[in-house]
Amino acid sequence: MSQSPILLEARAISKRYGGAIALDSVDFNLHRNAINVLIGENGAGKSTLMRVLAGVEEPDSGSIFLDGVPIQLRSPRDASTHGIAIVHQELAIMPNLDLSENIFAGRELTRSAMLDRSAEDDRSRAVLTRLHHLLAVNTSASMLSLGSRQIVEVARSLAHGARILILDEPTSALSVAETQVLFEILLELKSAGVSIVYISHRLHELLHLGDFFTVLRSGKVVGQAPRAEVTRQWIVECMSGRAATSDIAQRPPHTGKRALHALNLSLSASSNNDSAQVALHDVSFDLHEGEILGIYGLLGAGRTELLEVLAGNRTASGGTLQAGRLSRLPRDVSEAMAGGIVLVPEDRQRDGLIPELSIRENIALASPAGFVLSRKMELARIRALVNDLNIAVHDVELPVTVLSGGNQQKVLLARCLMLSPTILLLDEPTRGVDVGAKSEIYGILRTLSTKGLSILFTSSEIEETLALADRVLVMCQGQIVAEFDHSELSDEALFSAASPAALKTSLYAS
Numbered sequence: 001m002s003q004s005p006i007l008l009e010a011r012a013i014s015k016r017y018g019g020a021i022a023l024d025s026v027d028f029n030l031h032r033n034a035i036n037v038l039i040g041e042n043g044a045g046k047s048t049l050m051r052v053l054a055g056v057e058e059p060d061s062g063s064i065f066l067d068g069v070p071i072q073l074r075s076p077r078d079a080s081t082h083g084i085a086i087v088h089q090e091l092a093i094m095p096n097l098d099l100s101e102n103i104f105a106g107r108e109l110t111r112s113a114m115l116d117r118s119a120e121d122d123r124s125r126a127v128l129t130r131l132h133h134l135l136a137v138n139t140s141a142s143m144l145s146l147g148s149r150q151i152v153e154v155a156r157s158l159a160h161g162a163r164i165l166i167l168d169e170p171t172s173a174l175s176v177a178e179t180q181v182l183f184e185i186l187l188e189l190k191s192a193g194v195s196i197v198y199i200s201h202r203l204h205e206l207l208h209l210g211d212f213f214t215v216l217r218s219g220k221v222v223g224q225a226p227r228a229e230v231t232r233q234w235i236v237e238c239m240s241g242r243a244a245t246s247d248i249a250q251r252p253p254h255t256g257k258r259a260l261h262a263l264n265l266s267l268s269a270s271s272n273n274d275s276a277q278v279a280l281h282d283v284s285f286d287l288h289e290g291e292i293l294g295i296y297g298l299l300g301a302g303r304t305e306l307l308e309v310l311a312g313n314r315t316a317s318g319g320t321l322q323a324g325r326l327s328r329l330p331r332d333v334s335e336a337m338a339g340g341i342v343l344v345p346e347d348r349q350r351d352g353l354i355p356e357l358s359i360r361e362n363i364a365l366a367s368p369a370g371f372v373l374s375r376k377m378e379l380a381r382i383r384a385l386v387n388d389l390n391i392a393v394h395d396v397e398l399p400v401t402v403l404s405g406g407n408q409q410k411v412l413l414a415r416c417l418m419l420s421p422t423i424l425l426l427d428e429p430t431r432g433v434d435v436g437a438k439s440e441i442y443g444i445l446r447t448l449s450t451k452g453l454s455i456l457f458t459s460s461e462i463e464e465t466l467a468l469a470d471r472v473l474v475m476c477q478g479q480i481v482a483e484f485d486h487s488e489l490s491d492e493a494l495f496s497a498a499s500p501a502a503l504k505t506s507l508y509a510s
Helices: 046-053 076-081 099-103 117-130 146-159 176-191 203-209 232-240 303-310 333-338 348-352 359-364 375-388 405-417 435-450 462-468 491-498
Strands: 006-017 020-031 035-039 061-066 069-071 084-087 164-168 195-199 212-217 220-226 258-267 280-288 292-296 318-323 341-344 423-427 454-459 471-476 479-485
Touching (some): 020 035, 020 195, 020 212, 020 220, 035 203, 035 232, 046 084, 046 195, 076 084, 084 146, 099 117, 117 146, 176 195, 203 462, 212 232, 220 232, 258 303, 280 454, 280 479, 292 462, 303 454, 333 341, 341 405, 348 405, 359 405, 435 462, 454 462, 462 491, 479 491
Parallel strands (some): 035 195, 035 212, 084 164, 164 195, 292 471, 341 423, 423 454
Antiparallel strands (some): 006 020, 006 061, 061 069, 258 280, 258 318, 471 479
């Protein structure tokens, strides 16, 4: 008797938190020996469903079947017993332990009531070899790159017999090289009989890897299809509940007044006391008034370093700048802001928001030094920005942490706009926000540009670059290596230009 193609089936799963419905009678089929893509905007119910399948949460109602047999998942240990493991976006690697100790933490192997370190090392070595990761098992986890830590998490799951592996945003902080290694490993695991649930906001990854697609919206399944029936438009329409509208219309080149002129900007690694830091090499470009200029590049290309030089966060080792009210490179952030240049940083949690403060206080932090608005005027300005940017909150005195990722990003944008800048810099403007919020932020930036604001943004996402930019500069290893007008843009052209020779075999080959 042949096996069913469905390995695990969740039927009519419902889960409430107080009055909020997180999952509303969800049916989810996990196909055997396949990469099962789960998609949805933030708050759609993806994480709740995966916590149910991983035994972290118990559903209020519904049933779960494995190989056609009903099972109960009351704890992660129950899930592990059934071969179900989850690797969360926030990795649980303990840096003070070595690889074997991490792989067997909490589930140590024993012999005669004593720790059997030899057996742990043998099994760790075997599973790391299976994953083509030939590190010594006594290597301290503190020495690992982010990509290697991800592999150790996968190794931990496989060492304990996982045949269903749930991955939540596994490439969000990986380089392209690390991402390609992970993809190769996932395809090998699939061939070896491991069934995978893959969650990501990166549509190109999903379309590249996925075999079967399930879309959640507001706690309900709104779309299920095999890869052959899935398009980018289908994904976006299912997620948003509305017809996809493309912003990739033809846009004529900007020929107006030059807002920024950078010439031969350089940044030596030694100037930042970090030998691993990417330097900038003779970077020259112009930005026009009302233009949205994108800088595309892979991790380590020097995109962030360039924006930080322009924003006064770093001191260039050479070059000149004419921008806004500046006739030289800014010596610090205050001088850049006084000259009309502001930056929305890539990591809003670490470098942007202050979680202890309210929404109002986070926005008001941008008040110019030496210029004090009355509380009434400040509040009126903040409320106007909250309304203009459609920040979803009814009370600006609430903690900023109550907001979704997309609305937190808008708070940072509002803070910058408090300064009435002439040049807005954005480093990964929609990092960690869902498709609906991305589209809204793109619309906001497009409106700001039509009002004359000059926008320079960096992105490692091709979809974002295509959707937002009027013109694109491509960076690789600290240099600008290509320039494309909007009419010349394509996935293949951007990735090919951005990749060092060793990475020319890209995702687009498949």
